[in-house]
Amino acid sequence: xxxxxxxxxxxxxxxxxxxxxxxxxxxxxxxxxxxxxxxxxxxxxxxxxxxxxxxxxxxxxxxxxxxxxxxxxxxxxxxxxxxxxxxxxxxxxxxxxxxxxxxxxxxxxxxxxxxxxxxxxxxxxxxxxxxxxxxxxxxxxxxxxxxxxxxxxxxxxxxxxxxxxxxxxxxxxxxxxxxxxxxxxxxxxxxxxxxxxxxxxxxxxxxxxxxxx
Amino acid sequence: xxxxxxxxxxxxxxxxxxxxxxxxxxxxxxxxxxxxxxxxxxxxxxxxxxxxxxxxxxxxxxxxxxxxxxxxxxxxxxxxxxxxxxxxxxxxxxxxxxxxxxxxxxxxxxxxxxxxxxxxxxxxxxxxxxxxxxxxxxxxxxxxxxxxxxxxxxxxxxxxxxxxxxxxxxxxxxxxxxxxxxxxxxxxxxxxxxxxxxxxxxxxxxxxxxxxx
DNA sequence: GGTGAAATCTAATAGGATTTAGAAACATGG
DNA sequence: CCATGTTTCTAAATCCTATTAGATTTCACC
Numbered sequence: 001x002x003x004x005x006x007x008x009x010x011x012x013x014x015x016x017x018x019x020x021x022x023x024x025x026x027x028x029x030x031x032x033x034x035x036x037x038x039x040x041x042x043x044x045x046x047x048x049x050x051x052x053x054x055x056x057x058x059x060x061x062x063x064x065x066x067x068x069x070x071x072x073x074x075x076x077x078x079x080x081x082x083x084x085x086x087x088x089x090x091x092x093x094x095x096x097x098x099x100x101x102x103x104x105x106x107x108x109x110x111x112x113x114x115x116x117x118x119x120x121x122x123x124x125x126x127x128x129x130x131x132x133x134x135x136x137x138x139x140x141x142x143x144x145x146x147x148x149x150x151x152x153x154x155x156x157x158x159x160x161x162x163x164x165x166x167x168x169x170x171x172x173x174x175x176x177x178x179x180x181x182x183x184x185x186x187x188x189x190x191x192x193x194x195x196x197x198x199x200x201x202x203x204x205x206x207x208x209x210x211x212x213x
Numbered sequence: 214x215x216x217x218x219x220x221x222x223x224x225x226x227x228x229x230x231x232x233x234x235x236x237x238x239x240x241x242x243x244x245x246x247x248x249x250x251x252x253x254x255x256x257x258x259x260x261x262x263x264x265x266x267x268x269x270x271x272x273x274x275x276x277x278x279x280x281x282x283x284x285x286x287x288x289x290x291x292x293x294x295x296x297x298x299x300x301x302x303x304x305x306x307x308x309x310x311x312x313x314x315x316x317x318x319x320x321x322x323x324x325x326x327x328x329x330x331x332x333x334x335x336x337x338x339x340x341x342x343x344x345x346x347x348x349x350x351x352x353x354x355x356x357x358x359x360x361x362x363x364x365x366x367x368x369x370x371x372x373x374x375x376x377x378x379x380x381x382x383x384x385x386x387x388x389x390x391x392x393x394x395x396x397x398x399x400x401x402x403x404x405x406x407x408x409x410x411x412x413x414x415x416x417x418x419x420x421x422x423x424x425x426x
Numbered sequence: 427g428g429t430g431a432a433a434t435c436t437a438a439t440a441g442g443a444t445t446t447a448g449a450a451a452c453a454t455g456g
Numbered sequence: 457c458c459a460t461g462t463t464t465c466t467a468a469a470t471c472c473t474a475t476t477a478g479a480t481t482t483c484a485c486c
Contacts, residue, residue: 022462041255041344042254042256042344046442046443047443047445048443048444057465057466059445059446060463060464060465062444062446063462063463127343127344130254130399131256131257131340133257168414168417169410172406172411172415173417173418176394177393179392179394179396179399179400180392180393180396181389181392183389183391183393183396187392197382197385201381201382201385201386202389204386205418206422208422209418209421211421238433259472259473269434269435270434270436272434272474272475272476273434275474275475276434280474281473281475
């Protein structure tokens, strides 16, 4: 549920320790915003709700963020950022000789588990990407572009290695796959379905759907 | 100040001609709402915007709908309803001996083309399904359940016919597929990508991803 | 043309949410 | 324990938009 302090942006010019009381409160507010945003969406998220979850009064938020939209934008950016970091990390840990198709399998696993278990930020970011005002999308969109590129590179490499069918349109396939995984937040219920099975099925969809014969 | 036509469902018992001035205006407002909702989402849709697109003043909307939420709910319901009708229609036109896998291919084609080309209602319905307040989801959700069942039946039949791998979890696969197709509205741009190619790739994803060897 | 209902408009109301203002509590170093 | 800056609160202002009220136009039909 809670995401460990990921140095949300840059340490700014604040010389104080990253775990000072102030920084902690800011983090609590940000976490609360991610949680509420992931559950209720942009429209349904009121500052009073966020404040309640964070254990402060609504106006306290303005000590750390200049506006509601500023807070939302940061949650979205952090969400996109964390997913990318997580997947990159997991991929980097693979042995050098790992086949490209296995890279894809691992990426699918990492994306889904992170999105569903580890991060309200990821869920908030995914669910609200297309629902916030234009001006809030600029910074998060840059992160998403980097993430997109990561997947594109995976697919292109897999195709060049002959592990993915040469006649497959990997760009469209990739967008469909990311859509399938992103949409999971709209229907997945941990009570009724096992995460393992979901991951396995998504992996099968890629392996069988894209693999060369 | 009485509402001329049944504000909620179809003009079943409406005595007046279906194309009366009144019915036309109501339709114009509904169309406008679908258009704005599909573009700006639930949060970003203001009655003033809808009214502007429909060519009336905002209060005129209240002559036909009892509230903003009532209007939104109807758009959502119509969206879900139309997609289902369209796909059912296309499937019904198939020759009796058509293999089940071809049923699936046709359904994928119909869903995507309808969603992307024909209907702001479908787009509005898809994009906002998880973003409107609970109370607005009841009626649309019933439609979606019917649509879900349609797909479930397709997959189950295909699996029983031996055209889909026996070990595939068709429920999860179906939800992933519908997610992939629904999410398309978030990224598809008719200018930069051909719809034909999108459809072909989605079909390939199902055919190769699910087919028995 | 006159008449009444239907349809739409202008102008005002109302309620909820963000956002400011300014005071109180808190911490921290001298 | 005092002084000073930081953090948070209460109370109030402001803004935005749905909604209502009431007036006005449109239009079918006598």
